[in-house]
Amino acid sequence: MSEPRVLLINNNSLKPPVAPVGLDYLASDLKHRDIKPVIADLIWSNDSLGELKKRIDKEDLDLISLTIRNLDDSSGESKEFFLNSYREIISWIQNNYSVPVVLGGCGFSIMPEEVLKYCGASFGIWGEGENFLSQLIYALHEGRSYYHIPGLLYWWKGEVVSNPPEYCCLTEMEHLAERNHIDNYLYFIKGGQGNIETKRGCNQACLYCADPLSRGQEVRLRSPDHVVKELFNLLEQGVNCFHFCDSEFNLPLDHAEEICRAIIKSGINKKFSWYAYCSPWPFTP
Template sequence: MDKKKILLVSANTEVSPYPAYPAALPRLAAALKTRGYAVSQYDMLTGSLKELAEKVRLDEPFLVGVSLRNIDNTDSCTQRSYIDGYAALVAGLRACSSAPVVLGGSGFSIFPAELVARLGADYGIAGRGEEALCALADALALGKDPAALGYVYSQKRPALAGGARPPVSPGGADHQKDLLQYYWRSSGMIGVQTKTGCPLNCVYCTYPLIDGRSAYAFNPEAVADEVARLRKDCGVDYVFFTDSVFNMDREKELALAEALIKLGTPAKWGAFFSPAAVDGGYLAALKRAGLTHIEFGSDSFSDPVLKAYGKNFCYADISKAGAEAFKAGIPSAHYLIFGGPGETADTIKETMARTREQKLTVFFAAMGMRIFPGTPLARLAAAEKGAGPGGYGLEPAFYFAPGFDSASLEKLVAQETAGAGNWLLPRDYEKNLKLMQRLRARGRSGPLWEYLCR
């Protein structure tokens, strides 16, 4: 067993609404390579447990990192849990190697202690993993006890509360070409991160738990260089900036736009936006840098509901942002969550009426909110039930405002949007996945929802 070989595995096999590139693995690989490790990457979406076992036996890594992107599909209408698949993956690794297994990823970071125990892994790292994984690998390679690393979970003990974490690594990304080409062919876009952390207070959201509440922007020139390398090396002409919210640091975002323009605008791109503080000049600069799609995390078009959801904007902001996007000629999408805290029949009617005011847009609807531990929603749900907030865990549980459930909301929204053409409900994803695959086969890139815009 070579103590310089490390295998990184992406465990995600979900393809709806499209196969999502495991952007964390290239960053982890780049960080590890700077410490002298030989790193290979494996993706369960492109292979199988049998092929993975063969690779492990051949390569003999001394450490295997497994990234858990999601725990379930967070959809109350078509619930799917991924835990059994992850358990089979870890068991398969155990059967073919004695190398310790360390878990990480966004899904793992929400339930670190539970997943280390449930899946039988040796270690776990919650949150950003670049420097933390390097520190763990160094300790194991030198035969040192990782217990000194207070931020590492293990079978013996959880991570120490408030344990010191290494700084976020700005070390770039080491893309593995075969995986990159698979995702480029399959999804027509590659995910790239420009910042980490989220200071916002949406009641249901886990991003602050995963990446911390302090936003940290990567070097704009380095991000632009990565986009240019993707275009040069693999012909990637569309990237999606996967930040929780792109427009949180105007100065850095305009600097990124300038850096992309200096490189000849190497790719078209899209990102998740907040409707807060969106103006024409800002969008014009981003459009010159390649922005072609805006995905707004609006959640509702009713002010009482927006307040209950913990949003930092109101419907006037949504209306203005939509108008500015339309004026700039940039298609936009709005994600809406029906049935959360504060929702009533009247607020749903208000939201529905206001969606008809939007132009050049498409709507993605969700019914109810997945309750994750550590969020304001978990505390609210527990208080309403007269229970402790620790009752929400790996088994999916959803919050519905009084008088609603998944089926009634789905029926109501389907009736209200019948014939609209620019609405996507959860049960539509499978049908639209097949449509997107046909468009991909014709060489179309990007998210493709713009073909539904009205």
């Protein structure tokens, strides 16, 4: 049997461009699980549908995945709504191919059932795609049942069924540090920053923030050594300014200190600048 294959589509056209770190992590995880990830990064294309046609026609795909980073531009002035462009792509795929489409990403995970119904995709993955997207791909590739997969949304008798999400143990996922599936340097020179996670999840209860919905309420930590490895890999690509994408970099404080000590110990601390979201408390003296 041939290896499973999935097309990962980034349709985020917001400017300045922000590297799709979730897609980069996801591609590394799929590769780690012997699935071939094919990337279509449409932000750089002048012909999105032509680019998709070229990719789909070339590969024997089991699944097409669309990452939704934002539902809108969060601007009270412009009020730009992004889901229509996703719905158009999904409709074009369904009219021309029989490959099923799955939605995922932080934007999708804020209101997964509503987004799936609006866009009309076959599946959704609520929460993290790592581990669970690969389960769906193998189920489709081998003709097995997928109804048990955590975080999966699927259609049953005209209604959407939503399985509760589960979350990965990040300390065991060193392969996320690869960061070699998208052009991170191009994003850096066009957008001015790279991005990296040291943890996922948020246990705070801020009324304005959707992070606990999209990332989970349990804070899960990455190994400082893995974070340093990822920083080194991005530095090798020419990226030297980073945004730490954690909900709150200094929560918990001891992990933030471990990250900083590991960076200093590695000797790369003077080779880049960085910034992060932080809680007003706690900080070290």
